[in-house]
Amino acid sequence: MATGRTHRPATRSRGIPEATVARLPLYLRALTALSERSVPTVSSEELAAAAGVNSAKLRKDFSYLGSYGTRGVGYDVEYLVYQISRELGLTQDWPVVIVGIGNLGAALANYGGFASRGFRVAALIDADPAMAGKPVAGIPVQHTDELEKIIQDEGVSIGVIATPAGAAQQVCERLVAAGVTSILNFAPTVLSVPDGVDVRKVDLSIELQILAFHEQRKAGELAAGAVVPAAASRQETAARRGAAAGREPAADQGPDGDVPAVMPT
Amino acid sequence: MATGRTHRPATRSRGIPEATVARLPLYLRALTALSERSVPTVSSEELAAAAGVNSAKLRKDFSYLGSYGTRGVGYDVEYLVYQISRELGLTQDWPVVIVGIGNLGAALANYGGFASRGFRVAALIDADPAMAGKPVAGIPVQHTDELEKIIQDEGVSIGVIATPAGAAQQVCERLVAAGVTSILNFAPTVLSVPDGVDVRKVDLSIELQILAFHEQRKAGELAAGAVVPAAASRQETAARRGAAAGREPAADQGPDGDVPAVMPT
């Protein structure tokens, strides 16, 4: 996954481990797909395969919610969909505001995965006066001045920050002051928030950097002639690029002779 | 972070724990900011605060890379930027293709955080013939038919999937067959890939669902009259919505009387 992780450990609630909570949406998605195909029941083995996890893990996860399965048969799909939705709080309506309607903000506003899971885009907010009134995804963009009023009128408790990094902390503070207690942050910054406010972070470039690390490792192993499990068809190309990227600091310079990556965040 | 996690455990390489690798980009960002302000050295305490982590954790993370600090002084910012960039493989050029140029794909193409960290958008690919030739972020979109050729010509090993869920697996298979060994998946599906291929997942709606879970828990605790650390100013609104969302299954129905969230993925 991408994605960042919580800032605070987020103490486990009612004994449901954080790791399990993070997997519930995965199960829910797989179950929903089964539900649409009118599959009545599913075994832990099948569902685990569909969700991409270990079946023992899945059973243990479900055991935290209660005993919703039938031995010898499996789980009732519809019932499980409901129980998980309920546990995640998706049976209620969650008004959400998106702040920062650039490319990413617009993409989020258009993203279908929100509305279908109980999330309602209550407002789109941007600091650019030129954006005000312009409809995005059928919703008129409102100016930042209205932020506090919107939050309070709509009873918004979840905010999405898709602004540039420089504006994120300030927006965050205004959201929190107005009553938001959960924030999904797409800006590449560490947000500091008071206790009681949850922040989750999604960072697009971090994920790529992690991939690059593993990719480099693969290339290094190939160049070193180490055994590699599969991906044999790829060897030439990977080796071509990574051959010079040896482990030891033979030279003090990078393989391309370039300078360290420096960016304006 | 949000975010999804790796599909495979991704065996630790050269003894650097996966958790540490995931934090290196955070440190790198904080260090880059310091570098721009021409700060020569930084202590583990300061840097940890800037990156939003524990200072002991940070020191332990750095210890996996080697002894790059000076006791009594701290770490040399420039040197550390270089070492981390190098470790992450950011000192080399990574051509990347983005498949699926919808709202999200366009946002990714425009995202500045890529180019600045050694990632180069080698091509934008979309299945819609009407998109072909249309420039997005200054790069002309190419048709899916060209996929294999592009991958091979450019030596691309990292692919980004931003297609609808239904197309993701097929695109994935074509990418892998053409030589891609690392995939960043934004489509809400579990991708199945052969050994040797890394997949990281970013799922926007999963993060929101996790926030909703905690939000519901907070609301439940407030309604139950439990002590709550801070966020006192918010109590009324949160309680208003969450009051009926008690822990015990008083009614078999959700607080809003609505049906379980069912969506088309």
Next chain:
DNA sequence: CAATCTTTGTGCACGCGTTCACAAAGGCAT
């Protein structure tokens, strides 16, 4: 040069998460 002060690097313990393996439980066939 010696004493002091700051900060790193890490040994150690603890807790969480994962996985194995199996007993209990229920359906189903005979």
Next chain:
DNA sequence: ATGCCTTTGTGAACGCGTGCACAAAGATTG
């Protein structure tokens, strides 16, 4: 009704990640 077969639910062991606390190391000051 009885026995078999399937699948759940979970006890227990293991490994990873985290955080504490401190010794070692180097700078700095007198």
